[in-house]
Amino acid sequence: MAMEAGKLPTAGKPIRCRAAVSRKPGEPLVIEEVMVDPPMPHEVRIRIICTSLCHSDITFWKMKDPPGCFPRIFGHEAVGIVESIGENVDEVTEGDVVVPTFMSDCGECADCKSKKSNLCSKLPFKVSPWMPRYETSRFKDLNGEVLYHFLFVSSFIEYTVVDVAHLTKIDPAIPPNRACLIGCGVSTGVGAAWRTANVEAGSTVAIFGLGSIGLAVAEGARLCGAARIIGVDTNPDKFEIVSSCHSSCRGNRLQVQMIDKEAKLGLRSWQVHVQSL
Ligand SMILES: [Zn+2]
Ligand SMILES: [Zn+2]
Numbered sequence: 001m002a003m004e005a006g007k008l009p010t011a012g013k014p015i016r017c018r019a020a021v022s023r024k025p026g027e028p029l030v031i032e033e034v035m036v037d038p039p040m041p042h043e044v045r046i047r048i049i050c051t052s053l054c055h056s057d058i059t060f061w062k063m064k065d066p067p068g069c070f071p072r073i074f075g076h077e078a079v080g081i082v083e084s085i086g087e088n089v090d091e092v093t094e095g096d097v098v099v100p101t102f103m104s105d106c107g108e109c110a111d112c113k114s115k116k117s118n119l120c121s122k123l124p125f126k127v128s129p130w131m132p133r134y135e136t137s138r139f140k141d142l143n144g145e146v147l148y149h150f151l152f153v154s155s156f157i158e159y160t161v162v163d164v165a166h167l168t169k170i171d172p173a174i175p176p177n178r179a180c181l182i183g184c185g186v187s188t189g190v191g192a193a194w195r196t197a198n199v200e201a202g203s204t205v206a207i208f209g210l211g212s213i214g215l216a217v218a219e220g221a222r223l224c225g226a227a228r229i230i231g232v233d234t235n236p237d238k239f240e241i242v243s244s245c246h247s248s249c250r251g252n253r254l255q256v257q258m259i260d261k262e263a264k265l266g267l268r269s270w271q272v273h274v275q276s277l
Pocket of ligand 1: 104105106107108109110111112119120121122123
């Protein structure tokens with residue numbers, strides 16, 4: 001029988017592949033073979049081509065009590081290629097390059113349609129061990145034991161299943177080792193400046209905390225045309241990081257102000273637009 005155009009021979013069948021499984025809180029991940037079920041309706045199975053580590057992975061990896069749960073497959077910053085799609089998926093097709101995101105965008109609810117909110121009310125964010133629509137897992141180990149999902153992504157695995165509301169199709173020309181950062185810190189930080197604070201061209205922006213999100217806020221403020229960007233941090237090591245993070249400093253617009261944890265800030269003279277903690 002001829003295969004449907006674009007479909008891979010793995011479509012509709014479980015895939016056996018490797019994953020870095022977190023078996024116990026705080027203990028090293030174990031590389032093992034696991035089974036990944038085919039996608040249910042509104043779901044997409046993707047082959048992960050690049051993933052990165054975010055601090056939220058570490059926070060939940062250490063967690064002994066709920067919402068920590070084990071065995072679990074962590075990872076939520078990734079980029080992948082669509083291997084197969086479930087029913088009712090029109091947004092992406094086999095071979096598309098996609099970035100999974102832990103925040104959903106169903107595209108249908110009043111909040112997704114509104115320009116003033118990006119918090120989907122149909123599939124609201126929660127730290128769930130399951131897929132968002134069915135409260136079941138697509139992962140099992142070779143003994144048949146269920147492996148839990150993380151933030152609706154679980155990218156420390158060769159193939160994962162993600163709800164289509166948690167996927168964004170991207171230009172395949174974007175280098176994968178950059179694209180895999182877009183699912184968490186970059187979108188949070190750039191969006192804070194661009195969408196939440198609505199930074200105006202020519203304005204002065206202060207950013208509190210120069211971690212990965214703070215640096216992404218700086219980049220968002222730069223893209224919005226901020227004339228002056230002041231980064232505030234208590235950690236002197238951030239000087240080095242900021243100066244090596246060239247894109248945020250283009251035009252020398254980002255200045256760094258170090259403060260003591262106890263110090264009182266003389267913020268009245270600044271126009272404060274962005275607060276990132
Ligand atoms: Zn929605
Ligand atoms: Zn993250």
